[in-house]
Amino acid sequence: MATQEKVDVVIVGAGPSGAVFADVLARAGRKVVILEYGPDWDMKDFVSSEMWAKRLKHAPRFELAGRNPPGHGGNAGWGTGGSMLHFYANWPRLHPDDFRVKSQHGRGLDWPISYDELSPYYDRIAEEVGIAGDAAAERQWFPIAKDYPMPPMKAFKNGTIFNAAFKAHGIPLAAMPTSINSIPYKGRPACTNCGWCHAGCAIGAGAQPIVGHLRDARARGAALRPFSYVTRVLTNPGGDRVTGVEYYDGKKEQHVQPAGVVVLAAYSAEVPRIMFNSATDKHPKGLANKNELVGKYLMCHALSTVWAMFDEDVENHMGTAAYQFMSYAHYGKTHAKKGFGSTFIRTGSAMKPNAGLSGARPDLFGQPLADFMKRAVRGLTRIGNSGEELPRAENRVELSSTKDEFGLPIARIIHEFDQATVDCWDYGRDQAFEIVKSAKPEEAWKGGGAAPGSSHLLGGTVMGTDTSNSVTNSYGQTHELANLYIAGGGLFPTEGAVNPTNTLMAVSLRGAEHMAKNFSTIAS
Ligand SMILES: Cc1cc2nc3c(=O)[nH]c(=O)nc-3n(C[C@H](O)[C@H](O)[C@H](O)COP(=O)(O)OP(=O)(O)OC[C@H]3O[C@@H](n4cnc5c(N)ncnc54)[C@H](O)[C@@H]3O)c2cc1C
Ligand code: SF4
Numbered sequence: 265m266a267t268q269e270k271v272d273v274v275i276v277g278a279g280p281s282g283a284v285f286a287d288v289l290a291r292a293g294r295k296v297v298i299l300e301y302g303p304d305w306d307m308k309d310f311v312s313s314e315m316w317a318k319r320l321k322h323a324p325r326f327e328l329a330g331r332n333p334p335g336h337g338g339n340a341g342w343g344t345g346g347s348m349l350h351f352y353a354n355w356p357r358l359h360p361d362d363f364r365v366k367s368q369h370g371r372g373l374d375w376p377i378s379y380d381e382l383s384p385y386y387d388r389i390a391e392e393v394g395i396a397g398d399a400a401a402e403r404q405w406f407p408i409a410k411d412y413p414m415p416p417m418k419a420f421k422n423g424t425i426f427n428a429a430f431k432a433h434g435i436p437l438a439a440m441p442t443s444i445n446s447i448p449y450k451g452r453p454a455c456t457n458c459g460w461c462h463a464g465c466a467i468g469a470g471a472q473p474i475v476g477h478l479r480d481a482r483a484r485g486a487a488l489r490p491f492s493y494v495t496r497v498l499t500n501p502g503g504d505r506v507t508g509v510e511y512y513d514g515k516k517e518q519h520v521q522p523a524g525v526v527v528l529a530a531y532s533a534e535v536p537r538i539m540f541n542s543a544t545d546k547h548p549k550g551l552a553n554k555n556e557l558v559g560k561y562l563m564c565h566a567l568s569t570v571w572a573m574f575d576e577d578v579e580n581h582m583g584t585a586a587y588q589f590m591s592y593a594h595y596g597k598t599h600a601k602k603g604f605g606s607t608f609i610r611t612g613s614a615m616k617p618n619a620g621l622s623g624a625r626p627d628l629f630g631q632p633l634a635d636f637m638k639r640a641v642r643g644l645t646r647i648g649n650s651g652e653e654l655p656r657a658e659n660r661v662e663l664s665s666t667k668d669e670f671g672l673p674i675a676r677i678i679h680e681f682d683q684a685t686v687d688c689w690d691y692g693r694d695q696a697f698e699i700v701k702s703a704k705p706e707e708a709w710k711g712g713g714a715a716p717g718s719s720h721l722l723g724g725t726v727m728g729t730d731t732s733n734s735v736t737n738s739y740g741q742t743h744e745l746a747n748l749y750i751a752g753g754g755l756f757p758t759e760g761a762v763n764p765t766n767t768l769m770a771v772s773l774r775g776a777e778h779m780a781k782n783f784s785t786i787a788s
Contacts, residue, residue, distance in 0.1 A: 274523035279346020281751035282529030283473040286481035288776035299492035302343030310464035314618035317463035331680040352585040362760035372654040373757035376738040385770035397441030405592040422645040423588035423612015429702035459614025461585035503546025524787030532754040536661040537675035552742035561655035561723040566716035568693040572705035588612035603687030605652035606761035725754040739775040
């Protein structure tokens with residue numbers, strides 16, 4: 265086993281949350297090392313192919329359980345940029361009410377910070393990442409202090425074809441805020457609307473971390489070690505400080521990386537697993553887990569799609585993977601006649617043949633599928649809903665009895681949607697179906713079966729006010745070990761119904777700056 269030179273901060277995972285920590289700490293003059301399980305991607309690597317893009321998704325081995333296991337394999341990122349390298353670039357914010365669900369409704373959890381406290385960080389992340397959108401239109405739902413740095417993306421018929429139908433149903437729309445350049449921004453070009461964002465944007469119009477925070481952190485001296493698989497966080501004999509991490513390199517050789525502070529930014533499934541596997545006699549249930557909350561309160565978003573086939577060309581090859589329009593009109597937690605939780609409705613995006621178009625009719629094979637695809641390449645589009653699930657302790661990550669190649673237990677991810685989420689999802693899908701029908705397509709149908717599809721994996725190491733309700737404080741600093749931090753969506757006490765990356769980067773910026781400012785009292 266080789267022991268590396270001690271650094272100020274070691275960051276586990278080079279996704280957007282790890283990238284923000286790396287950038288802020290490197291900017292503050294700290295010696296930073298980022299250990300990343302996957303490769304060090306370059307834009308030149310990217311191929312506009314859905315088959316090729318599968319190689320961007322590769323989580324450390326895991327096991328799924330529960331009635332509605334999440335699609336973790338498709339959710340995980342691998343390599344520099346994490347899953348933001350191939351994500352869809354929708355960039356909404358949480359609604360102010362998302363931060364106080366427990367105090368307002370007696371359900372779920374509260375965040376330890378308010379929307380107003382996070383709002384300046386949302387604005388700064390918008391400027392740093394580069395967001396296109398229409399803040400003025402979004403202000404009909406809640407305050408947004410600053411305009412986005414770029415105007416909204418170009419709209420195409422795959423979205424605009426529903427505009428009159430939304431209006432007829434009394435649902436106002438706004439442009440989806442998007443982490444894609446609508447105009448040249450910070451030396452990166454404007455988007456060409458090729459729709460291949462989910463294979464990695466090969467021109468850098470999409471704000472992947474490799475053209476943003478990660479690139480900046482490296483320019484300031486942060487070192488990145490690809491193919492580094494972190495297995496454990498190490499602690500001192502007294503058990504009151506972390507001292508670094510243990511990892512295996514691409515040649516399967518073991519290393520110790522000593523550090524003053526450890527930041528776990530390896531996504532919501534892998535972070536609890538590493539904490540459990542780091543158990544010692546002083547931390548028999550795993551690190552920062554005296555209250556047994558590590559791994560608990562896992563959440564997914566409940567997805568639904570309503571499909572529409574038009575007899576005209578809706579230009580579904582054009583645009584971006586992000587939706588064009590969205591609305592918070594159904595966002596109130598009690599808006600649905602049944603169930604509970606927010607619903608976020610979105611419409612219009614580019615779709616490619618394999619996952620996009622053919623996925624609309626998974627029941628078809630052979631000639632019927634070929635016939636469908638011929639019509640779909642011109643006429644298919646959709647309206648989608650994303651629904652909120654509340655945190656429940658039963659939805660969790662625990663250790664499996666299966667071991668990885670180094671003899672450490674893998675993560676077992678257990679998840680089931682409760683009836684309130686399913687009811688709300690069902691209600692939202694029915695409403696979307698009515699809107700689709702009003703646009704008078706040739707054919708309309710509801711995607712999915714009786715249970716929601718899932719996306720995103722949030723919670724598992726939630727933040728809160730103290731050890732009675734959480735693993736970390738509002739900065740991601742664990743309550744038990746002052747120099748162990750967690751970054752990413754695992755910190756979310758509730759998830760709202762919107763895509764999470766904007767919020768997790770804003771939370772990371774706040775946590776990283778707090779760490780940088782108080783470094784001498786935090787680090788070992
Ligand atoms: C197909 C898809 C579409 C999406 N679309 C959107 C969207 O439109 N809008 C939105 O807001 N969000 C979207 N997301 C979610 C978004 O990508 C995530 O919220 C975000 O990337 C999470 O950031 P993170 O830094 O916490 O984790 P990740 O991006 O998952 O990065 C974690 C990194 O840690 C590494 N890692 C894991 N285990 C270890 C280990 N043991 N040792 C070392 N490294 C490790 C991984 O390889 C990975 O690179 C999408 C995700 C997917 C998969
Ligand atoms: S649609 Fe725009 S952001 Fe997406 S891959 Fe093409 S150029 Fe890049």
